[in-house]
Amino acid sequence: MSAADLLFVNAAQVVTCAGAARARRGSEMRDAGIRRGAAVAVHAGVVLAVDAQEGLEHRYPDAARVDCAGGVLTPGLVDSHTHAIFGRARYEEQELRATGVPYMEIARRGGGIHASVRDLRSRGDDELVELARRRLVRMASYGTTTVEVKSGYGLTVADELRMLRVIARLERELPLRLIPTWLGAHEIPVEFRATPAAREAYIAMLIDDMLPIIARDGLARFADVFCEPGVFTLDETRRILMAARAAGLALKLHADELESSGAAQLAAELGATSADHLAAISEPGIRALALSDTVATLLPGTMLFLGKGRQAPARALLDAGAAIALASDFNPGTSPTVNLPLILTLGVSELHLSVAECVLAATVNGAAALGLAQRVGQIAPGFAADLALFDIEDVRELPYWYGDRRCMGSWVSGKPCHPYDLPVS
Ligand SMILES: [Zn+2]
Numbered sequence: 001m002s003a004a005d006l007l008f009v010n011a012a013q014v015v016t017c018a019g020a021a022r023a024r025r026g027s028e029m030r031d032a033g034i035r036r037g038a039a040v041a042v043h044a045g046v047v048l049a050v051d052a053q054e055g056l057e058h059r060y061p062d063a064a065r066v067d068c069a070g071g072v073l074t075p076g077l078v079d080s081h082t083h084a085i086f087g088r089a090r091y092e093e094q095e096l097r098a099t100g101v102p103y104m105e106i107a108r109r110g111g112g113i114h115a116s117v118r119d120l121r122s123r124g125d126d127e128l129v130e131l132a133r134r135r136l137v138r139m140a141s142y143g144t145t146t147v148e149v150k151s152g153y154g155l156t157v158a159d160e161l162r163m164l165r166v167i168a169r170l171e172r173e174l175p176l177r178l179i180p181t182w183l184g185a186h187e188i189p190v191e192f193r194a195t196p197a198a199r200e201a202y203i204a205m206l207i208d209d210m211l212p213i214i215a216r217d218g219l220a221r222f223a224d225v226f227c228e229p230g231v232f233t234l235d236e237t238r239r240i241l242m243a244a245r246a247a248g249l250a251l252k253l254h255a256d257e258l259e260s261s262g263a264a265q266l267a268a269e270l271g272a273t274s275a276d277h278l279a280a281i282s283e284p285g286i287r288a289l290a291l292s293d294t295v296a297t298l299l300p301g302t303m304l305f306l307g308k309g310r311q312a313p314a315r316a317l318l319d320a321g322a323a324i325a326l327a328s329d330f331n332p333g334t335s336p337t338v339n340l341p342l343i344l345t346l347g348v349s350e351l352h353l354s355v356a357e358c359v360l361a362a363t364v365n366g367a368a369a370l371g372l373a374q375r376v377g378q379i380a381p382g383f384a385a386d387l388a389l390f391d392i393e394d395v396r397e398l399p400y401w402y403g404d405r406r407c408m409g410s411w412v413s414g415k416p417c418h419p420y421d422l423p424v425s
Pocket of ligand 1 (some may be wrong): 081083
């Protein structure tokens with residue numbers, strides 16, 4: 001048996017989230033596996049044992065010790081839905097929205113997603129890498145160790161490929177786990193909106209020109225489509241995702257965010273890994289997800305920031321037996337937060353979830369929403385030593401001190417990603 005090279009000691013609680021290596025659903029989300037007096041032994045970046053501290057210290061006297069200083073150790077948080085590659089912020093829109101200016105008018109004044117598309121196309125790769133690097137380092141400073149990152153502000157073959165290569169570069173350069181998703185179907189770009197034939201030409205370009213290169217070069221693990229009335233229809237979404245599946249990509253959908261269109265049922269039908277947003281999901285949609293292996297990924301920060309005054313029916317999804325994940329939806333238009341613990345606060349206060357449900361939704365089930373549940377999201381033997389340490393005594397404080405940064409350290413495969421060697425500010 002190999003010896004531990006690293007021992008995490010003196011944690012008030014170790015929240016293991018240990019259990020089945022798959023998405024937890026319904027009542028399985030009630031227990032996050034809290035242990036007191038436990039230490040975590042790590043060998044070569046993998047958890048070797050979680051056991052009484054005295055015993056592990058005795059067994060592994062030569063291991064380097066990380067003193068958790070009475071804090072709470074959790075699995076590194078998994079943010080399974082972000083749009084972290086973008087250029088400029090869009091702070092003007094928040095105030096315009098608040099004063100009642102409709103989205104179409106904001107778009108006419110040069111805002112909205114098309115503003116982010118124009119802006120991204122005008123920037124060089126190095127600039128995009130540097131902007132995103134600072135944001136990802138901030139995410140790690142809040143305890144996030146795995147981040148899904150989508151393309152979708154390029155919307156040309158060259159710019160979408162560029163975005164995915166920027167993600168690949170960041171994945172090589174940063175200690176975080178980054179999972180790339182191709183979202184060429186984020187929106188129909190301005191230059192393809194004049195006629196139905198032009199729209200069709202964009203979809204053909206996605207399927208015939210972009211997808212083959214992305215699949216050939218292994219640039220994305222997932223394909224995602226913004227399936228919403230006024231964006232991509234159900235039929236268009238089905239065509240794009242079926243082509244992506246045939247090309248070997250796993251699937252995600254932006255589904256039923258503002259209007260129910262049957263997108264959740266489509267996600268279940270296509271065997272999508274996750275269906276995301278779901279604030280307007282229908283009863284049949286809830287039933288379809290509950291009967292499927294598709295994770296329902298909820299993004300309460302978005303609805304809060306947009307001032308919608310409503311949220312996805314998280315309890316109804318859980319009661320029906322669905323698996324839910326929580327993510328930030330970090331993006332410049334509708335959810336500019338890098339703070340995943342804040343999303344747990346919204347999970348409790350807005351979605352009426354328990355703390356255990358929120359923690360599992362941002363660890364095990366976030367990992368499941370990225371196809372990583374076999375090796376990420378738990379502090380258990382055989383799992384990657386992805387950890388987050390918080391300056392709290394009880395895990396219930398994690399959503400409680402809302403907006404605060406209590407994370408003292410985070411690790412991926414036992415290697416620190418926060419504090420990191422770049423200033424976090
Ligand atoms: Zn999104």
